Amino acid sequence: MVEHDVRTVRALLPAHVVEVGTEPLDRPMRNSVGGWPFLDDAQEWPECFCGERMALFFQLDIPPDVEIFGGDHLLVFHCRAHNDASEPESANGRLVPRYWDAPQPPYPRPFWRVLLQRHAALPAAEAEPSLCALPLTLRPFMDTPNSRGLGTQSFKVGGTPSWAQDPEYYRCACGADLVYVCQVPEGMEFAVHPGQPEQPYSIRADTYWLFLGNEVYLLACPAHCDPAAVWPVNQN
Secondary structure (H helix, E strand, O other): OOOOOHHHHHHOOOEEEEEEOOOOOOOOOOOEEOOOOEOOOOOOOOEOOOOOEOEEEEEEEOOOOOOOOOOOEEEEEEOOOOOOOOOOOEEOOEEOOOOOOOOEOOEOOOOEEEEEEOOOOOEOOOOOOOEOOEEEEEEEOOOOOOOOOOOOOOOEEEOOOOOOOOOOOOEOOOOOEOEEEEEEOOOOOEEEOOOOOOOOOOOOOOEEOOHHHOEEEEEEOOOOOOOOOEEEEEEO
């Protein structure tokens, strides 16, 4: 019986680099920065605890070859008025119940919402007003881990996370171990329309950041216990 090195096995995991286009969108697309969110019928556009509707930073269809989450539609929302890092809250070895709504001190609730939905057939009637709508293209690539077992540092779906610090693992409140699904590189800038309010702690007035510009690793519940059962790990 031939034994395989763990790094070799991980190299075979399907991965897709996410490329941001330059031509502004004038119609809904399922893979986009900003644009028209494709939400399940029962899902309203998320609002921050401050009462402001969250900005749609990006959305995409996860390719079928990505294990567990293939075919899901991923949407990442973040408040433009609150720009901070996420802090996990655990109890008895698991993230607290409904951790996607749990307090994020000093805030009473999170300032983001990440969704994995399966029945989002139609776009919202209006587009995200703050961010410039741009197309996203997903391209398969070989995300071969390096000697430390770390994947490529890029905007990608699937593959192996590049962990800027020690790997982080979490157990969902439902009991399932969260699984890595997507990565946003450190310092990624999202262009905004002229005249929009400046985001706190952002690098420039014409761009917004996710989670202070940290590298973001999205870990999701493989049991799909809730569309919002996704934890955004922040590292730099």
